[in-house]
Amino acid sequence: MPSLLTRYVPLLTWGREYDRLTLTNDLIAAVIVTIMLIPQSLAYALLAGLPPEAGLYASIVPILLYAVFGTSRALAVGPVAVVSLMTAASLSEIAAQGSMGYAVAALSLAALSGAILLAMGLLRLGFLANFLSHPVIAGFITASGVLIATSQIKHLLGIHAEGHTLPELLLSLLEHLPQLNWPTALIGGGATAFLFWVRRGLNPALRRLGVGTRQAGFLTKAGPVAAVVVTTLAVWGLGLAQSGVKIVGAVPQALPPLTLPDLSQDLLAQLLLPAVLISVIGFVESISVAQTLAAKRRQRIDPDQELIGLGTANLGAAFTGGFPVTGGFSRSVVNFDAGAETPAAGAFTAIGLAIAAVALTPLIYFLPKATLAATIITAVLGLVDFSILRKSWDYSKADFAAVLATIALTLLMGVEAGVSAGVVLSIGLHLYKSSRPHIAEVGRVPGTEHFRNILRHEVETYPSLLTLRVDESLFFANARFLEDCIHRRVADDPQIDHVVLHCAAINDIDLSALDSLEEIMHRLSEMGVTLHLSEVKGPVMDRLRRGALLDHLTGKVFLSQHDAVEALRPAGGETRLSAPSLRD
Amino acid sequence: MPSLLTRYVPLLTWGREYDRLTLTNDLIAAVIVTIMLIPQSLAYALLAGLPPEAGLYASIVPILLYAVFGTSRALAVGPVAVVSLMTAASLSEIAAQGSMGYAVAALSLAALSGAILLAMGLLRLGFLANFLSHPVIAGFITASGVLIATSQIKHLLGIHAEGHTLPELLLSLLEHLPQLNWPTALIGGGATAFLFWVRRGLNPALRRLGVGTRQAGFLTKAGPVAAVVVTTLAVWGLGLAQSGVKIVGAVPQALPPLTLPDLSQDLLAQLLLPAVLISVIGFVESISVAQTLAAKRRQRIDPDQELIGLGTANLGAAFTGGFPVTGGFSRSVVNFDAGAETPAAGAFTAIGLAIAAVALTPLIYFLPKATLAATIITAVLGLVDFSILRKSWDYSKADFAAVLATIALTLLMGVEAGVSAGVVLSIGLHLYKSSRPHIAEVGRVPGTEHFRNILRHEVETYPSLLTLRVDESLFFANARFLEDCIHRRVADDPQIDHVVLHCAAINDIDLSALDSLEEIMHRLSEMGVTLHLSEVKGPVMDRLRRGALLDHLTGKVFLSQHDAVEALRPAGGETRLSAPSLRD
Structure with a gap:
């Protein structure tokens, strides 16, 4: 008192x-x-x-x-x-x-x-x-x-x-x-x-x-x-x-x-x-x-x-x-x-x-x-x-x-x-910005275990494997944007078999975003594409365990992006080298 | 047409x-x-x-x-x-x-x-x-x-x-x-x-x-x-x-x-x-x-x-x-x-x-x-x-x-x-959350160049050096929160001489946040504390160069957090090992 x-x-x-x-x-x-x-x-x-x-x-x-x-x-x-x-x-x-x-x-x-x-x-x-x-x-x-x-x-x-x-x-x-x-x-x-x-x-x-x-x-x-x-x-x-x-x-x-x-x-x-x-x-x-x-x-x-x-x-x-x-x-x-x-x-x-x-x-x-x-x-x-x-x-x-x-x-x-x-x-400007987080398609820097934006670096990718890094926590305001973004990318490219969400920068996932991830997974699955997660932070993993997503995730949760690529890349499949258009 | x-x-x-x-x-x-x-x-x-x-x-x-x-x-x-x-x-x-x-x-x-x-x-x-x-x-x-x-x-x-x-x-x-x-x-x-x-x-x-x-x-x-x-x-x-x-x-x-x-x-x-x-x-x-x-x-x-x-x-x-x-x-x-x-x-x-x-x-x-x-x-x-x-x-x-x-x-x-x-x-909930980004005090994992949250990992810190990692872009809604956070931490601890902002997770800094950084720098300087930045991303650095902050920054911009610690730690100064209270 x-x-x-x-x-x-x-x-x-x-x-x-x-x-x-x-x-x-x-x-x-x-x-x-x-x-x-x-x-x-x-x-x-x-x-x-x-x-x-x-x-x-x-x-x-x-x-x-x-x-x-x-x-x-x-x-x-x-x-x-x-x-x-x-x-x-x-x-x-x-x-x-x-x-x-x-x-x-x-x-x-x-x-x-x-x-x-x-x-x-x-x-x-x-x-x-x-x-x-x-x-x-x-x-x-x-x-x-x-x-x-x-x-x-x-x-x-x-x-x-x-x-x-x-x-x-x-x-x-x-x-x-x-x-x-x-x-x-x-x-x-x-x-x-x-x-x-x-x-x-x-x-x-x-x-x-x-x-x-x-x-x-x-x-x-x-x-x-x-x-x-x-x-x-x-x-x-x-x-x-x-x-x-x-x-x-x-x-x-x-x-x-x-x-x-x-x-x-x-x-x-x-x-x-x-x-x-x-x-x-x-x-x-x-x-x-x-x-x-x-x-x-x-x-x-x-x-x-x-x-x-x-x-x-x-x-x-x-x-x-x-x-x-x-x-x-x-x-x-x-x-x-x-x-x-x-x-x-x-x-x-x-x-x-x-x-x-x-x-x-x-x-x-x-x-x-x-x-x-x-x-x-x-x-x-x-x-x-x-x-x-x-x-x-x-x-x-x-x-x-x-x-x-x-x-x-x-x-x-x-x-x-x-x-x-x-x-x-x-x-209004804040809502607008936060509803469209930075989402980068990433590939591996040749000879390393580092993954970087394909638009900024010369990196290796596989045609059947799409890795997206979301640079923000996922919540209702940007969940649908992520849905649209993934859907657009996959619908346009029939070669894709696996989508990996690289989650290192995600500090939180709210219930709306969890629903969106389920939705993304179902839609990808309708297209015959598997959804995986990589580098999920500890507290986010704790929270995901309380929802139902992990129980029926079509793909896997990988500890590191490197593990994900090693597991999912086609055996002996060709790699492509990205042609970066933006440089740091 | x-x-x-x-x-x-x-x-x-x-x-x-x-x-x-x-x-x-x-x-x-x-x-x-x-x-x-x-x-x-x-x-x-x-x-x-x-x-x-x-x-x-x-x-x-x-x-x-x-x-x-x-x-x-x-x-x-x-x-x-x-x-x-x-x-x-x-x-x-x-x-x-x-x-x-x-x-x-x-x-x-x-x-x-x-x-x-x-x-x-x-x-x-x-x-x-x-x-x-x-x-x-x-x-x-x-x-x-x-x-x-x-x-x-x-x-x-x-x-x-x-x-x-x-x-x-x-x-x-x-x-x-x-x-x-x-x-x-x-x-x-x-x-x-x-x-x-x-x-x-x-x-x-x-x-x-x-x-x-x-x-x-x-x-x-x-x-x-x-x-x-x-x-x-x-x-x-x-x-x-x-x-x-x-x-x-x-x-x-x-x-x-x-x-x-x-x-x-x-x-x-x-x-x-x-x-x-x-x-x-x-x-x-x-x-x-x-x-x-x-x-x-x-x-x-x-x-x-x-x-x-x-x-x-x-x-x-x-x-x-x-x-x-x-x-x-x-x-x-x-x-x-x-x-x-x-x-x-x-x-x-x-x-x-x-x-x-x-x-x-x-x-x-x-x-x-x-x-x-x-x-x-x-x-x-x-x-x-x-x-x-x-x-x-x-x-x-x-x-x-x-x-x-x-x-x-x-x-x-x-x-x-x-x-x-x-x-x-x-x-309202969104605004509330986004106005208080996750800010972690970080220290070095012994024997490595990795820096981690002191609350989650056993890491080395120096009493005169405070490193804060902000896990979100800086903009008007959270700029003042960062001001308060730094001010509170430094005002309570007279041993601190240097504050390093670890910027790896910052994708953007708007004009309000730039003003806040200036304000933070001036306030720290009133207390005799120097402000440094580390691991600033390329596009953010480009933007910062268009403002006035870098011209009169009291400290330096370090390419990596490791460089920052090496330059700022007291020669032969004692390190402290953190007692993590949260674990991944």
């Missing part, structure tokens, strides 16, 4: 070794991450179409719950760009942005996503996330980055614009461009330019001034805070809110409220698909960061326990006024670089954000939304990387097709269509 | 070799199959909830079209039990049995199913059917047989009953049992007993009387016709229709009419899922029969062309008053045994049935529905075989779980739920 508890509550493991030094390191990291998270949380709430305080709330209780149930020591959980965009895209089909129904649906989405993640974790289904191929994820993140940046341009320019696809957004921006608000555009343009300079130019500049690497790094991360402070002061001092600059306005001064998501069946049914996609994408993003950071300290991440950690975090968000969250890339790296040693650093960050929610919210009354948009744009353009197209084109056309479809569908039809297409294509 | 035409129209191939002897054989087979098909077609129309003539119509034009486009020489296409049941189940959600809307929806279902099959054929997606595992199909057919037989009991007893699941059917039968019609029950019970005796007892009895095997077989197949004739005469002679015996009644005396399926978007959307399931199940049943028969004469079946043949057959059914069809098991075997040599036998059967539709329909006016129900029950109980449960339990628990779920869901929730669950479970 204690071992079960420590498995599901990693806190009990690291909590026991906690000391003063760890505390100091965690506290320093927490202060730095808190400063970075305040503008980021507000900005991602804006991206998700929610009031700014939702961003803060989504970063408090979820972090605490992840600290108890998560396995990563440095992961920082909260709203992230892609998940916020997906949240906005799915909620816009349910209610109008700014309405009460929209905010409640965000809670429902978080609750559903949390329940899905938790269930996947308890059922140990973490492996399902593996079915999103890397190129598809890369394509999706890049296309999402473009969509997110485009969706924020309206805030930079102080105009209205709507849409969830690139053409919709661009057309809507063009249409509303005449309503451009100059003060907003100046603030937005200035903040964006400043933040880009901070990203690209500040760090080298500081280093030239002799500032240490780590300090320069942290100052760079604080850039958004500077932009927030300066533009807020500008709007307040110059009274720009009267000139039409949109500001954050009144934010409640409070700890996260206790909220109840709407769990009506209709709403949950509508949110199910988006919740599944958000869960999977969020999990994939989070686990990648967690594993990268854990590797640097030779620590271990348990993917199934991570699902439980993220699941409880999202449930926490659902009941405390938040929206779907996951482990974020940039904040986790900052947390790690700042020296966070345990999830306690996350807990301290949560306390810092709670203080901000209670004490600092009046200070952001005059914060212009354009500054938040600038923060988002500079953050997500770092994710945009079209080089995956070139890379996959060079490496494999199948991967390229999946990437291209994902990018195109995400931009033209929205995030849900894009990521669904990516998943379906990934799995 | 001519080769493309002969590929898509197999008629052009066998038509050229057609001679008088073939014609005679085909004609004899056609007569026998026609006699068998008349009661069967009427019965399956009843099962599908359609008027009896629909069964005849569904057997005429579809057979002709299959004769042109199909690749099997002996397959007989028409209504079959399982597909008829699935048709009834899906149409009952759309319109009431007997209504005009129901019959039109049956045409739409056939059109949609035909279009799906045709599209799959043209896109060469026949391999998709492989993802229905054999045990799942066996379970589904058995459960469907039980459902079909139960659904026909009401006709045997002359009562009403409704439902698409076993509990619904049984409850409804019990509820209506007091309305039992005795004359119907006598006819139904008598016909069922007679047909069971024909199946089990007639053949041996005839053989004892000195009748030849083939003749006895054909007389047995004609049993249903005898039941039809006797019971029709009884109802007519005794005026039983007035005593409440339900009869077939007036059937139009006509060739198949030209009909237009309703192709409105709403209806097609409702029918899409059932049509997909019917297409896949129908295709799987048909291709299994076709391949079994083709093998007996060393002929070849092209699965993708079969899809085209079945697709056009279903489109034909849709436009000539039919319903979904496929290649049937019993009629094809009869056709084959009767000596059919080419699809022309099918065309002659179609002509026979057309004559029956025009000339014989008045004769079946008094045919009792109970006789048709008896025909169906005796036919489908031959399909019921629960031994698949025992067989799969003995062989593999994963297969057993899939079979049990398919049978239980089909009986308790209906055919669509059952077969969907079967497909999802088959693919």
Whole structure:
């Protein structure tokens, strides 16, 4: 029982070794991450179409719950760009942005996503996330980055614009461009330019001034805070809110409220698909960061326990006024670089954000939304990387097709269509490939006991003896392919009397494949051809003995392919030398 | 161009070799199959909830079209039990049995199913059917047989009953049992007993009387016709229709009419899922029969062309008053045994049935529905075989779980739920297995250059050198599993300095797996561990050269595992001998 508890509550493991030094390191990291998270949380709430305080709330209780149930020591959980965009895209089909129904649906989405993640974790289904191929994820993140940046341009320019696809957004921006608000555009343009300079130019500049690497790094991360402070002061001092600059306005001064998501069946049914996609994408993003950071300290991440950690975090968000969250890339790296040693650093960050929610919210009354948009744009353009197209084109056309479809569908039809297409294509390509295993006709390398592919090597074969090597385990998806393959080969060549299946590469044979082998044997026997097996592995032989095939196998099971050829080749029969057409 | 035409129209191939002897054989087979098909077609129309003539119509034009486009020489296409049941189940959600809307929806279902099959054929997606595992199909057919037989009991007893699941059917039968019609029950019970005796007892009895095997077989197949004739005469002679015996009644005396399926978007959307399931199940049943028969004469079946043949057959059914069809098991075997040599036998059967539709329909006016129900029950109980449960339990628990779920869901929730669950479970189990390939830690068999699994053999290893052999191609579904596996092993053992991936069994590495290898290399390098590869196959090496991994690989690529160990083992370092816990 204690071992079960420590498995599901990693806190009990690291909590026991906690000391003063760890505390100091965690506290320093927490202060730095808190400063970075305040503008980021507000900005991602804006991206998700929610009031700014939702961003803060989504970063408090979820972090605490992840600290108890998560396995990563440095992961920082909260709203992230892609998940916020997906949240906005799915909620816009349910209610109008700014309405009460929209905010409640965000809670429902978080609750559903949390329940899905938790269930996947308890059922140990973490492996399902593996079915999103890397190129598809890369394509999706890049296309999402473009969509997110485009969706924020309206805030930079102080105009209205709507849409969830690139053409919709661009057309809507063009249409509303005449309503451009100059003060907003100046603030937005200035903040964006400043933040880009901070990203690209500040760090080298500081280093030239002799500032240490780590300090320069942290100052760079604080850039958004500077932009927030300066533009807020500008709007307040110059009274720009009267000139039409949109500001954050009144934010409640409070700890996260206790909220109840709407769990009506209709709403949950509508949110199910988006919740599944958000869960999977969020999990994939989070686990990648967690594993990268854990590797640097030779620590271990348990993917199934991570699902439980993220699941409880999202449930926490659902009941405390938040929206779907996951482990974020940039904040986790900052947390790690700042020296966070345990999830306690996350807990301290949560306390810092709670203080901000209670004490600092009046200070952001005059914060212009354009500054938040600038923060988002500079953050997500770092994710945009079209080089995956070139890379996959060079490496494999199948991967390229999946990437291209994902990018195109995400931009033209929205995030849900894009990521669904990516998943379906990934799995479809996988099923296609695994249903046609590599099957080689083999012959003997003259003068040896080695058997090689006749297409790649000059080897001896006998016209009456066909040996096929299957380079994969046999199971239902490829069993019929093997049937067809053998049938085609034998039906076309009446000289064949014996077929030997060379089984050295077969690690398993399931019941469907066993049926197929029976079927193959019967069909061959109808044609007067005998079926033999050679080099069957021990565990596979054990399993075959439990079925009926061996009892009435028309041929024999040979220990080695060499034995098979010696026994089956016609006495004094002619050998043929293959003419290899492919070479290694 | 001519080769493309002969590929898509197999008629052009066998038509050229057609001679008088073939014609005679085909004609004899056609007569026998026609006699068998008349009661069967009427019965399956009843099962599908359609008027009896629909069964005849569904057997005429579809057979002709299959004769042109199909690749099997002996397959007989028409209504079959399982597909008829699935048709009834899906149409009952759309319109009431007997209504005009129901019959039109049956045409739409056939059109949609035909279009799906045709599209799959043209896109060469026949391999998709492989993802229905054999045990799942066996379970589904058995459960469907039980459902079909139960659904026909009401006709045997002359009562009403409704439902698409076993509990619904049984409850409804019990509820209506007091309305039992005795004359119907006598006819139904008598016909069922007679047909069971024909199946089990007639053949041996005839053989004892000195009748030849083939003749006895054909007389047995004609049993249903005898039941039809006797019971029709009884109802007519005794005026039983007035005593409440339900009869077939007036059937139009006509060739198949030209009909237009309703192709409105709403209806097609409702029918899409059932049509997909019917297409896949129908295709799987048909291709299994076709391949079994083709093998007996060393002929070849092209699965993708079969899809085209079945697709056009279903489109034909849709436009000539039919319903979904496929290649049937019993009629094809009869056709084959009767000596059919080419699809022309099918065309002659179609002509026979057309004559029956025009000339014989008045004769079946008094045919009792109970006789048709008896025909169906005796036919489908031959399909019921629960031994698949025992067989799969003995062989593999994963297969057993899939079979049990398919049978239980089909009986308790209906055919669509059952077969969907079967497909999802088959693919789910496949994805699960393929996402965790067999990865063995290997060591050297002392005194040799062979490397074997440390769990199965007593082999030499070095504490600073970890060699892992992956027994599968690397691709996105298992790439992360490999990452986790290596990470776990290395994080737990600080003695390790070198990791060698033994790649002899790897046939392909996709872009996701390449990324994973990079990731593994970086993580190992963070821990101060070097990554090497050994025994990389030629084509895989070619592909790796197109990526960036080899340019900055921390370790080396060794031609053989032996070279790797010689180069990496600590000079004079101690070896360990493994204590194998599993033995071949």
